[in-house]
Amino acid sequence: MLDVSCIIINYNTSDFTINCVKSIILNHEHNSNFEIIVIDNASTHQDFSKLKSSIENLKNNSLKIIRSKTNLGFGGGNMLGVQNSSDCKYYAFINNDTLITEKDTLGQLSTFLDNNSHIAVCSPQMLDENQNFRATLDHFSSLGREILKRHFLERFFPAKYPNRKKFYDKPLKVDYVQGSFMFITANEFKEVGGFDTNLFLYYEESDLCRRILKKTGKETYLYPFISYIHFKSASIQKSIIIKKELKISLLYYTRKHYGYLAHKVLITYLIIRYLFTSLIKPKYFPLLKILLTGAHLSDSLKQKQKII
Template identity: 60%
Template sequence: MVDVSCIIINFNTSKYTIDCIDSILKNSTKQLSIEIVVVDNASEINDFKNLKRHINDLNGQVRLVRSKQNIGFGAGNMLGVQYCEACKYYAFINNDTLQVSDNCLYELKSFMENHPDVAVCSPQMLDEDKNFRVTIDHFSSIQREILRRPLLEFLFPKTYLDRKKRYDTPTKVHYIQGSFMFIDAKDFNQIGGFDTNLFLYYEESDVCRRLLKEKKKYTYLIPELEYIHYKGASTSKNILIKIEQKLSLLYYIRKHYGWFQHKILLFYYIFRYFFTSIIKPKYWKLFFILLGGAPISKSLKQRQKINQLQSETI
């Protein structure tokens, strides 16, 4: 059994993935047994070949799995899980990240072993200039979406921690960003892992919430450990991504709060984006999807084509 199985997803950004792999290998101690599984989410063939060449040069230190279809964040990570050896912990790491702290994975493992009530933890995220970047967030809810985070943090500071504060000790939070999630493998497996109905957003919030609800285990930020995240490098911003975010959010609300609260939030967004669309016409597409009930069938997941090239595994 290995200590940590690291899972990385590549989608047309092999340069970031290669740097991420090298960063993990460079900053890992021999005290820790690790494996790295890279899932290529049906990238363009040249990007995949570039990644494959580098991994071949690592002489078996990294396993590469090529999906025939872009299956998204949650399903991509779950595909990676299927190729992992038996392990004590999973480290789900975005490909556009770099390890900063020496022996980061070993230190996270030590923290988890000393805190059996914790299921998920993460280092502090930094930007490419090593400046502070928000790493924690509050579980999504009608209150958060309508009243907004700053007001909730002001009114209920114990429940809604200040996301923009630089903490100096391990801190219990609602959830941490999905760019670096260190998770107890047994707990993760027992709740069924990531919800693969979610294509791009809210997977980390959903899994942390389920671990809290089903396993009574917590999520922690470990601020003395750090990593760099080139945020957004692997996801372009456009109206389709905005639509995907709202579809995922409404799915999440229905799943965790029920039909009534889902409808309240849906009607709020219909009202809000009607007026937004008058000023910014590109939002009419989102408005009409909301008006139709914002079904998850409108997700980008349903628009991914299957690559006829044979799936390749290294």
């Protein structure tokens, strides 16, 4: 059995993926008990060809690439990686726009979870490309978080909502960590069924950590003794289309974890909010329209993907 199976998704950003893979290999020269699985999420032929050629040139037996014929999104792409992984003790879900910068990162995280059986998920501290602080932890979405906002909750309820914008000098229990680097025990991941592939983009990591906590009692921690670099959203360009996907995922997540009434309260709040926003910024009318029609999963980008 392997210690760690690292799963990376590529979508039309092969340069980032190649550098990410190289950074993992470089910082684990003396650790051979891991594998790297790269899932190409139906990138263009040109991008995939470049990626495939570069990976083959690395001539690393622990590295393989699998191409999906359709864009499966974040959760679906990672689940395809899991299906093609070897038996392992841990999964490391690593965004392709990251760089591993510290020696034996995988080994250090393995040891941390080996020594703390109550923890199922952890992450190093995230930094930006200039090695400046980036928030790694976050709080479960709720009506309170969406309406009152994070800053209010962190200021008045710090015990439950730790400050996201702070360096910590010891491991910290959190609700969830960012999906750019999630290190997870394979047993707990499998027990809850892995990522919810109904979510195409956004809220996958929050949903997963919440289900693991609810079903197994295992917690999520920030492990700040090591760090990694994350280039923000290299493969996702912000647009109204992406904002619509964000709200679709949020409303699905809310209905799933809080029920019908919370879902109705949230969608009513969002409709009122974006009604006024659209009057000032007309570009938000498409977002308001999709909210008025329910922002269902049938409106998700997942339903618009083609087979290549």
